[in-house]
Amino acid sequence: MGGLLRREWQVLARNRAQVINPLAFLFLAVMLFAVGGPLEDNTRAQYGGAVLWLIVLLTNMLSLDALFRRDYDNGVLEQVVCGADVPFLVILLRIGMQWLSTGALVTLLAPFLCLLLGLPGHVTATAMLALALGSPAISLLGAVGAALTVGFSRGGILLGLLVLPLLLPVLIFGTSAINQEVAGITNNAQLYWLGFISMVALTIGPFATTAGLRISLQMQ
Amino acid sequence: MLTLVELACKRDERTLFAPLSETVTPGECVALAGSNGSGKTTLLRTLAGIHSQFEGSFQCEPFLYQGHRIALDELLNPLENLHWFGALDGRTVSDDALRDALARVDMLPYALTPCGRMSQGQQRRITMARWLLSARKLWFLDEPLTALDRQGQVVLNDIIASHIDAGGAVFCATHASLDVAAREITLAPLTEAP
Numbered sequence: 116m117g118g119l120l121r122r123e124w125q126v127l128a129r130n131r132a133q134v135i136n137p138l139a140f141l142f143l144a145v146m147l148f149a150v151g152g153p154l155e156d157n158t159r160a161q162y163g164g165a166v167l168w169l170i171v172l173l174t175n176m177l178s179l180d181a182l183f184r185r186d187y188d189n190g191v192l193e194q195v196v197c198g199a200d201v202p203f204l205v206i207l208l209r210i211g212m213q214w215l216s217t218g219a220l221v222t223l224l225a226p227f228l229c230l231l232l233g234l235p236g237h238v239t240a241t242a243m244l245a246l247a248l249g250s251p252a253i254s255l256l257g258a259v260g261a262a263l264t265v266g267f268s269r270g271g272i273l274l275g276l277l278v279l280p281l282l283l284p285v286l287i288f289g290t291s292a293i294n295q296e297v298a299g300i301t302n303n304a305q306l307y308w309l310g311f312i313s314m315v316a317l318t319i320g321p322f323a324t325t326a327g328l329r330i331s332l333q334m335q
Numbered sequence: 336m337l338t339l340v341e342l343a344c345k346r347d348e349r350t351l352f353a354p355l356s357e358t359v360t361p362g363e364c365v366a367l368a369g370s371n372g373s374g375k376t377t378l379l380r381t382l383a384g385i386h387s388q389f390e391g392s393f394q395c396e397p398f399l400y401q402g403h404r405i406a407l408d409e410l411l412n413p414l415e416n417l418h419w420f421g422a423l424d425g426r427t428v429s430d431d432a433l434r435d436a437l438a439r440v441d442m443l444p445y446a447l448t449p450c451g452r453m454s455q456g457q458q459r460r461i462t463m464a465r466w467l468l469s470a471r472k473l474w475f476l477d478e479p480l481t482a483l484d485r486q487g488q489v490v491l492n493d494i495i496a497s498h499i500d501a502g503g504a505v506f507c508a509t510h511a512s513l514d515v516a517a518r519e520i521t522l523a524p525l526t527e528a529p
Binding site: 116118119121122125126129130185186188189190191193194195197198199329333 | 383384385386387388399400402403404405406407408409410411415418419420421422423424425427
């Protein structure tokens with residue numbers, strides 16, 4: 116397990132563009148909304164949560180597209196599927212790394228993003244909590260789509276079409292959690308739901324991803 | 336080690352070759368022949384469990400599969416790649432064993448060069464080091480001679496010969512002939528039913 120984890124880390128550390136590009140997109144999108152969006156504080160607070168989650172979703176789509184592509188092309192993936200003791204473990208580690216490089220980073224950067232989007236200061240903690248609870252589901256469910264579309268050289272759009280509908284609950288509860296906080300209403304239910312969705316995604320996602328990769332490898 | 340019973344691979348609902356029954360025993364090298372498109376690669380991928388459209392059945396013990404794709408990460412150097420293959424098997428390989436294997440394929444000077452900067456032939460040599468480190472007895476090799484220079488071919492034959500001497504078995508698809516004494520199986524095209 117240690118050896119498997121070390122490789123994931125080495126690849127991530129040497130492939131920095133894969134981490135930096137989606138983050139650059141995230142900041143650019145937030146900046147563009149800050150410049151082009153509404154100026155009144157009330158309106159900004161109303162829409163900020165939705166915009167934050169939307170942009171996080173799209174950023175993940177950018178990063179997920181590259182999740183298995185290199186390994187699919189160079190043959191590492193077929194070795195994982197046919198040679199590994201537990202293919203599932205390698206794939207879970209890979210998804211975990213993807214979450215670290217997007218979901219976890221975005222959670223840490225959330226205070227700054229909230230500021231740019233004009234969300235009131237008391238919402239920051241909730242936004243971070245909601246992102247921490249909801250973003251694993253984006254990575255885990257998104258990986259299923261990435262596994263199924265990895266065989267198409269231009270799978271990016273297809274990935275979005277496949278995965279974004281699945282992520283609607285995350286968007287709904289995530290946005291709602293922030294909006295309730297803005298309005299000063301309790302939002303425990305929304306946060307519980309985000310955690311629940313992530314848990315379900317964790318139990319199903321890696322297995323579905325492994326199965327999806329097997330299907331994609333058939334076509335190679 | 337490997338038993339095929341009336342095995343016929345299919346691709347897009349089309350059967351590729353006449354059903355094949357074979358047994359491979361320890362210490363045997365089997366060369367799979369057949370024209371382009373006769374299904375050699377598909378047969379190997381089926382045995383490796385990557386391709387699942389087939390009729391008949393087969394049984395094999397734990398194996399090592401080397402496909403057309405080299406399966407080295409371009410960003411990592413040979414040592415890191417080989418360490419990872421050990422971890423994939425659930426083993427930890429010592430640095431000394433790695434260096435010995437790399438020396439055997441004449442790639443020790445490149446131990447710290449990222450694989451992306453190497454030529455095809457050099458990468459092929461690194462994959463041979465992976466076979467040396469593997470504990471698996473049954474090897475499936477798809478066109479192992481590809482991109483190797485003459486000296487590399489000598490090393491390859493040498494590695495296969497010593498693997499067979501040690502009681503392993505090799506099942507490989509190849510157009511060129513190996514120097515190792517090999518039993519040849521030809522994939523017969525399916526005769527069209529009238």
